[in-house]
Amino acid sequence: MTGPEPPDLLVEDLVLTGAGGRRLLEIPRLAVPAGGTLALQGPSGAGKSSLLHVLAGLIRPDRGRVAWGGTDLAALSDERRTRFRGDRIGLVFQDFLLFEELGSLDNAALAESFAPRAARATIRAGAKGWLGRLGLGADPERPVASRSGGERQRVAVARALARGAPVLLADEPTASLDRANADRLAEDLVRLGAGGGRTLVVATHDPALARRMGRVLTLAGGRVVEDTDA
Amino acid sequence: MPDLWAGLPPVAQDVAVAALLALPGLLVGFAVLRGFAPWRLVRAMLWRFRWANLVFVLLIAVSVAVGVGLTAQERGLRQGSARAAERFDLVLGAPGSELTLTLAAVFLQPTDVPLLTGAQYAEVAADPDVALATPIAFGDSFEGAPVIGTTAPFVEHLAGRLAEGRLFATPSEAVAGAFAPVGPGDRFSPAHGQGEGAGEHAHHGSDYAVVGRMRPTGSPWDRAILVPVEGVWRVHGLADGHAPEAHDDQDHAHDDESTRIGPPFDPAHFPGTPAILVRADEVWANYALRSRYTRADMMAVFPGTVLAQLHGLLRDVREAMSLLAVVTQGLVAVAVLAGLVLLARLLARSLALLRAIGAPRRFVLAVVWSYSAALILTGAALGLLLGWFAAAALSRIITQRTEVLVTAGLGWGEIQQVCVFASLALALALVPAALAGLRSPLRDLRS
Numbered sequence: 278m279t280g281p282e283p284p285d286l287l288v289e290d291l292v293l294t295g296a297g298g299r300r301l302l303e304i305p306r307l308a309v310p311a312g313g314t315l316a317l318q319g320p321s322g323a324g325k326s327s328l329l330h331v332l333a334g335l336i337r338p339d340r341g342r343v344a345w346g347g348t349d350l351a352a353l354s355d356e357r358r359t360r361f362r363g364d365r366i367g368l369v370f371q372d373f374l375l376f377e378e379l380g381s382l383d384n385a386a387l388a389e390s391f392a393p394r395a396a397r398a399t400i401r402a403g404a405k406g407w408l409g410r411l412g413l414g415a416d417p418e419r420p421v422a423s424r425s426g427g428e429r430q431r432v433a434v435a436r437a438l439a440r441g442a443p444v445l446l447a448d449e450p451t452a453s454l455d456r457a458n459a460d461r462l463a464e465d466l467v468r469l470g471a472g473g474g475r476t477l478v479v480a481t482h483d484p485a486l487a488r489r490m491g492r493v494l495t496l497a498g499g500r501v502v503e504d505t506d507a
Numbered sequence: 508m509p510d511l512w513a514g515l516p517p518v519a520q521d522v523a524v525a526a527l528l529a530l531p532g533l534l535v536g537f538a539v540l541r542g543f544a545p546w547r548l549v550r551a552m553l554w555r556f557r558w559a560n561l562v563f564v565l566l567i568a569v570s571v572a573v574g575v576g577l578t579a580q581e582r583g584l585r586q587g588s589a590r591a592a593e594r595f596d597l598v599l600g601a602p603g604s605e606l607t608l609t610l611a612a613v614f615l616q617p618t619d620v621p622l623l624t625g626a627q628y629a630e631v632a633a634d635p636d637v638a639l640a641t642p643i644a645f646g647d648s649f650e651g652a653p654v655i656g657t658t659a660p661f662v663e664h665l666a667g668r669l670a671e672g673r674l675f676a677t678p679s680e681a682v683a684g685a686f687a688p689v690g691p692g693d694r695f696s697p698a699h700g701q702g703e704g705a706g707e708h709a710h711h712g713s714d715y716a717v718v719g720r721m722r723p724t725g726s727p728w729d730r731a732i733l734v735p736v737e738g739v740w741r742v743h744g745l746a747d748g749h750a751p752e753a754h755d756d757q758d759h760a761h762d763d764e765s766t767r768i769g770p771p772f773d774p775a776h777f778p779g780t781p782a783i784l785v786r787a788d789e790v791w792a793n794y795a796l797r798s799r800y801t802r803a804d805m806m807a808v809f810p811g812t813v814l815a816q817l818h819g820l821l822r823d824v825r826e827a828m829s830l831l832a833v834v835t836q837g838l839v840a841v842a843v844l845a846g847l848v849l850l851a852r853l854l855a856r857s858l859a860l861l862r863a864i865g866a867p868r869r870f871v872l873a874v875v876w877s878y879s880a881a882l883i884l885t886g887a888a889l890g891l892l893l894g895w896f897a898a899a900a901l902s903r904i905i906t907q908r909t910e911v912l913v914t915a916g917l918g919w920g921e922i923q924q925v926c927v928f929a930s931l932a933l934a935l936a937l938v939p940a941a942l943a944g945l946r947s948p949l950r951d952l953r954s
């Protein structure tokens with residue numbers, strides 16, 4: 278993994294408002310050093326997904342700084358945020374969001390279809406490597422439609438990491454999985470996802486997953502109500 | 508530059524025009540796709556909505572096929588009828604409708620036309636500018652095939668060397684057209700009249716022996732049976748065009764029948780002919796002959812000119828229909844692109860995922876555009892083939908019904924027409940693509 282250097286995260290004075298001016302997030306300060314692991318907990322509607330989206334640059338906050346290393350996402354244009362996300366941030370979703378018609382490797386290497394020509398082989402090799410590390414190396418061409426939920430989510434993790442992103446953000450990654458698969462994925466996320474100095478942030482209802490993180494932030498109504506280090 | 512263009516071979520010009528027409532579409536594609544490789548993804552999406560896509564492609568194909576088929580068919584009809592009339596330089600007949608005379612003499616459509624007299628024939632035949640003057644006598648038939656009285660030189664003029672057998676040499680011999688219901692070795696008795704009203708057995712007892720078969724000409728003459736004009740006259744109980752011969756040392760099968768056939772004819776014993784085909788050796792002489800014999804008691808017709816008028820009419824009709832086809836294509840293109848806007852909504856989560864993993868807006872645009880382009884290009888290509896097949900099938904039916912050999916092939920005109928459609932549709936496909944690219948990924952990821 279020869280991706281960019283892992284960046285520190287520094288959120289300051291963050292305010293995100295939703296429809297009708299409702300405050301969805303209000304976070305005065307949040308610092309996560311490079312390589313840290315963080316769980317976001319809290320009831321439904323607490324703002325976990327919203328915070329992840331802000332951290333990923335999918336939404337620009339109404340106020341505040343969202344700085345990864347020296348780059349303040351809140352100050353970047355939509356296209357620049359997208360490029361930054363492509364280079365630095367891997368995303369994993371609750372419902373995998375895979376292309377059911379494609380094979381596992383094609384899904385994991387999806388970014389090659391819009392990456393510069395020179396980068397395509399590297400992406401494919403990275404995707405293949407991650408599929409192997411996640412235990413799916415035996416049949417990388419197998420269509421994801423024929424895979425179990427646990428396997429699909431691992432394909433999604435391989436896709437998130439194929440470009441060597443130094444940051445991995447996962448939104449309820451285990452919520453669609455049965456216990457055994459959820460544990461397996463949690464194990465993979467901590468051992469592989471957070472390996473190599475990568476920063477890992479997961480929003481989760483799953484205490485078993487949250488327990489494995491170095492720090493647990495509990496949100497309610499868009500505010501941090503509890504902050505515990507493991 | 509104009510000189511350079513005019514100096515190019517026609518095929519190069521056609522290819523260049525087609526390329527020029529396709530250029531806007533190609534440029535749009537190049538600008539949209541530059542640096543991207545969306546095809547694997549687009550294939551997956553196309554497969555996801557394969558049934559809707561099939562409907563879109565068929566809609567496009569049918570609308571393109573109508574336009575292509577119309578022009579291909581019109582050209583086929585024009586070329587086929589022109590080819591059928593090729594050997595008929597100038598036709599003389601009694602004054603009346605030029606169209607009727609052309610249809611009767613060239614396309615063997617049964618009609619009652621007044622006759623030219625022996626004196627008129629003799630005058631034309633004696634004209635120094637005339638190389639070949641042949642009476643063409645129609646009206647009889649056998650099993651639906653017209654039996655035409657004419658001369659041996661005309662048979663060769665019409666179809667060149669025979670495919671088999673020999674030319675007729677007596678009034679009771681016949682040469683069959685390439686696809687006539689009789690062949691060498693057969694005997695037949697013609698019936699009076701042609702088509703529906705042909706009375707069977709009207710000429711009972713007067714039969715012909717078929718001695719040869721012509722090569723195909725691509726005209727209604729391929730189904731005809733050609734006999735010496737003397738035979739036709741005799742079957743109708745008329746004089747046979749020749750003065751009863753002073754009986755010399757020749758042997759005769761029948762005392763009262765001459766076995767002479769072909770010109771010169773004796774005006775006094777010439778019962779009349781509905782048409783005379785005239786050929787001059789020089790092209791200019793044909794024009795001189797036409798004005799010479801366009802007069803009170805005779806008319807001279809260039810079948811080619813009559814056809815050109817018909818072709819003009821045909822083109823007007825085709826152009827009106829082509830306009831409708833173009834409007835249809837436009838409507839179909841708009842309908843399909845509107846459908847694609849809806850389809851892009853169904854794909855919204857997949858497209859949002861692409862943005863989430865770092866794809867720029869232009870890539871989302873490229874994916875949706877490629878999706879549309881695949882439908883447009885497949886539909887256009889299928890439409891080209893479909894139009895061609897439809898025109899070919901219709902041509903086969905027309906050929907069977909009329910014996911005018913009509914072959915409708917794809918020409919550069921059709922290919923250029925499809926290039927225009929595809930080019931415009933590809934440019935228009937930027938609209939649903941841009942709409943998809945402008946959507947916020949977040950809204951679609953949330954749902």
Ligand SMILES: Nc1ncnc2c1ncn2[C@@H]1O[C@H](COP(=O)(O)OP(=O)(O)O)[C@@H](O)[C@H]1O
Nearest residue numbers: 295296301320321322323324325326327328953
């Ligand atoms: N698309 C949306 N537009 C505006 N507000 C939304 C949208 N989706 C969710 N919200 C609101 O944002 C708040 C936070 O939601 P979310 O971040 O999804 O919470 P969590 O992930 O913790 O369940 C909720 O009050 C929710 O109603």
Ligand SMILES: [Mg+2]
Nearest residue numbers: 325326327480
């Ligand atoms: Mg959530």
